[in-house]
Amino acid sequence: MERSEFPAVLPFELHTHTVASGHGTKDTVADLAKAACKKGMFALGISEHGPATPLSCSESYFRGLKTAPRMRAGIRVYYGAEANILDETGRLDLSGDTLCGLDFVIASIHPNSYFCPAYEPVPLYEKVAVYEAGRLPKAHPVMKDAQEAVRCNTEAYIGAMQNPFVRVIGHPDDVRYPVDVKALVAAAVRYGVALEVNEASLEPGGHRGDTRSTMRAILLECQRLGHPVLLSSDSHGASLVGEAPLAWAFLSEMGFPKELVLNLMPPETFWSLKHKAPER
Ligand SMILES: [Zn+2]
Ligand SMILES: [Zn+2]
Structure with missing residues (x-):
């Protein structure tokens, strides 16, 4: 496939953060909506970090999103969450009542909020300090048992x-949290969940490590x-x-078919993967 077949900007996307996530930016929903509109996008999702991320939104913030305006700066805005997976059961840091x-x-999975016995726990001071410094988290979990980590993750x-409310797995290519790729993708098919290709993961020297071989295996x-x-x-x-x-x-480079890229399809294709679209 020629690279020119891909548009310069995603027609729509769901994974973005504002000042409400507590780190990395001071921009608001209105700022992001204006930027998305200016770039010619037709829809934008806002997905703040769940409450287990230090200094991020409380559960009540997410509950309040029900009444937020769906059109901002001339663009359709979807309000979601990037919930934290807390442990090997897949438990999240937001209740079902809020998620629905x-x-x-x-x-x-993020180092500051995930507990798995195959890793040394990330010390509390490290969890909070990276956010207070206003930077993205760099905490590196120490893996004690690689095989057990794959099973657990x-x-x-x-x-x-x-x-029932989870439609996307965020950055499943994080090398700090290795997975059984075949089992992961089989489950994604079974439960109608999209696996994410995360731009930040692919940045050279990114905090998730060199994610390319895991991403390649997931895409294949x-x-x-x-x-x-x-x-x-x-x-x-x-800005991004x-x-x-x-x-x-x-x-x-992989020749991955654009027919399998949800951002290039009508949004209904994404919404129908799991169940029907939001009605608001
Ligand atoms: Zn994120
Ligand atoms: Zn994330």
Whole structure:
């Protein structure tokens, strides 16, 4: 596939953060919506970190999103969450009552909020300090047992996918949290969940490590099973909303079919993966 077949900006995306996530930006929902509109996007999702992320939103913030305006700066805005997967059962840091009021839910593993016996716990001072410094988290979990970590992480993701409100697994390529790729993709197909190709993950020297070989394995398995993927900027702030040049280049180099890229399809394709679209 020629790289030119991919658009410069994602027509729509769901994984972005504002000032409410507590780190990485001071931009608001209005700032992101304006930027997305200016770039020609037709829809934008806002997905703040769940309450287990230090200094992020409380549960009540997410409950309040039910009444937030769906059109902002001339663009359709979807309000969701990037919920934290807390342990190997796939438990999330937001209750079912809250999740059911959101337009979509991304479930991700982050070092500051995930407990798995195969890792040394991240010390509390480290969890909070990185956020107070206003930087993205760099905490590196220390793995004690690699085989047990794969089992635990894979179960955690699959447990989260079984949650009826989870539509996306965020950055499943994080090398700090290795997975059984075949089991992961099979579960994604089974539970109608999209696996994310995360732009921030593919940045050279990124805090998730060199994610390319895991991402390649996930994409090959998705292609083999005909399961679509969702691209995300994971932008903290307005400037990078809709931008995923590394992800596009990666798909292009692999010859990944654009028919399996949800961002290039009508949004109904994404919404119908799991169950019907939000009604608001
Ligand atoms: Zn994340
Ligand atoms: Zn994120």
